[in-house]
Amino acid sequence: MRKLAALLLGLAIPLSCLTPVAAATTRAAEPGTTIAESAISWTPCPEDPAVECGTLAVPIDWKRPASGTFDVAVARRRATDPAARIGALALGAGGPGGSGVNLVLTGPTLLSPEILRRFDVVGLDPRGTNRSHPVVCSTDLMTQAPDPIMRSQADFDRRLAYNERLRADCRARTGPLFDHVDSLSTVADLDAFRAALGEERLSFYGGSYGTLLGQQYAERHPQRVRAFTLDSTMDHSLDTQGFMETEAWGAQDAFNEFTAWCDRDSRCLQHGEDVRAFWRALLARADRGELRDPERPDLEVTAFTLIQAAVRHFYNPAAWRPLSQLLADLDSGRATREGALSVPADGTPEVSPYPLQIFCLDFRLPVRDYREYGRHLRRMTKVAPDMRYSPLSIAPVVTCLGQPDPIPNPQHRLKVRTSTPVLVVNSKHDPATVYPWATSTTRQLGRSGRLLTYEGWGHIAYGKGACVTEAVDSYLISQTLPARGASCPAVPPAEARTIQDLLTALPGTPGWTLPM
Template identity: 45%
Template structure:
């Protein structure tokens, strides 16, 4: 549980392996991580036959693991009432509610510790990296290949830093940037959501079959947000349900993960504006899970503390100027507010990467990603330096492997042959073509596992829920 005390308490780590379908040409093990924090790598491996290309399935054993505190690996368990209490306070509006939030966060963290045991205080990514090295040794592999997406890139980045000579190949898709302070974190997240929604608005303006075609989608969002602030935005029900401003932001954030959802998203905004009964489906309430590892990881990986509500309010004002339509990122915001007063130590705080001695590492990011902004990938590549090769998918979304055939081909070629694309390569954007094609995707028949694995309906890197 605590790598500083390797002879101390232990826990069982769950793994799954999909063996290479062409054993005679097997290259080795490809470890995979779908993100979260909270996504199940075991389930990722179970889904490998539908989610990864035949080339990867032929040549690699696909090995997924549930990171410590997740799924089948001694899951972090928290008090449901404490989770609900925190959720109600994540958007404080004054000093009193900020103090109440800090108290709720502390009580939630203490409940996680009480119900989970000592592992709850050892959930940082540095510990996961040590676990992954133990997996490599257990597999009997001299070097491993790795594909990590979203939060899984943080694990890969820090593994490459600590164990550079154990890396055969590494693809980091939709990158985290662990060097950002509190303001830089919020600013880049807000811009990411603003830009991805702007791409949706522009697409709708040029797509006659969009439900909002002929309307100003930016102005509509602004109107919905202001009506929600005033308590005037409701969805039908018995009784009618008011819609909070953060709920309007959350549906916009969610829509940016995969443009395949944009036809439904546009119709949902039109329904919400009109007060149609169908709007209630979009704003379904999510029950707080008992298994709740997200804060235990993020609050041990990021020092995002602020000294007072006044600082938080200043952030909110400045973010509104940077992102005048969407205002701020609900994901970035709740990561920060959810960690105020958290009782565990920040044992793996932000810092620049220091990678030296690995083979080339392929990093990819969408140009318009609402969860892990393009600037994060570019900055991570700069920090890694000469070992990094950076590819940009010029479209919208999160998880380039299933969004762009160009990016997927580059990733497959690199993992199999070690041949990288040219640094700075761009892959063209792909846009939804029409209502009849809205369920189609550019994934070439592969199933994107991230929405199911990560619960991206709740907002995530992906944040599982």
């Protein structure tokens, strides 16, 4: 079944920000030269001359550095007060598929003036994304992906066959880098970047999937860690069942918070109604094939698409009101701009970015057959009776089915031993990087970790009120940790201003948002 010819509320990586690439550049490293000795030729960025852009040549395969190199895109925004400069603050982009270069370019809108005064803000586009030789695949083939909600062993076999065809296409178009875009390789890239900058230690702020880069850098290079913040953290210790059930829990928890808002706030168009019954009726209509996109009546809205759209709106409580409008529009069949389900795709390029390959090399989440897949679906429905499941777990698990073993960066429990504890920050009601991931990651960090809980809603905590922002800034600047068990109060949805607002509007800088 062909998918909607549209981007579904930011859940697909934007296509327009990338230049098609045929194959990875393979250059032999010069004899006697190491990556750490390579100079970066800085030039003003075309988007903002106040920011410096450059490239850093790194091995395609760090285990075989003589086999060839490619260029990683990097950026630097110098501290506004050189006399007060502490060092370099590296930004870890979300996704997978986010752009660290874009985060540096938009630094003044994301970071506090004091952070910009005290740090050189630096970032890289992770290998296989954006300006760092993106993994690309046939757009036409990507649109042919089978429904991720499988109903038989035949569906399961069809998905395995499709995944194999897609991997072969992506590998042929991308080149040898396709098999080396795991986060551990990006950790090595980041350390090469640190050395090229001449920094003994790094400070780090990573959001969403970017927290995996921070975790694994701290694990591999603890002596290089000055102050690391993991905002809305991944948990790289989960197996298939744990990953799928915790994501389902997060979707249900976010739905519970949305319905509670509807019960108390007249801005919700379902205020005074039984919101759960209303939602289940919409899902039942979608199951019967009776639900249509109000903007495109010829397009059927499946239950998966409806759940996917709701989860996307849960990323920010400021989107609760538009979600209630969307649900009202779907129910009535009338279209409003505020409640639009889809937006037209901007042309049809021959190739499209495929950053999910990063996830497939970072997480081994096997499912043997349809029977096991069906058991996962049933367990998730018990955990999330209203939401059924989270597309943020279904999509990557299904898309990575058949990924050849071994992968370069399989899950394990963290073993971090840093002199300064790593700061973990997470919203209590995050639909994507769920709160149980934050508590689990903090336990794994042990004495090398400290958790700050934001008692509110949404994805990415920094910027949600003065409490979180000042606590993170204080840690990054003076290495002062919040007290154990510290939390920050929720900011009412109408007042929330978050990094996520801006990330979702930037090409190539999504948070924990996976394409199918």
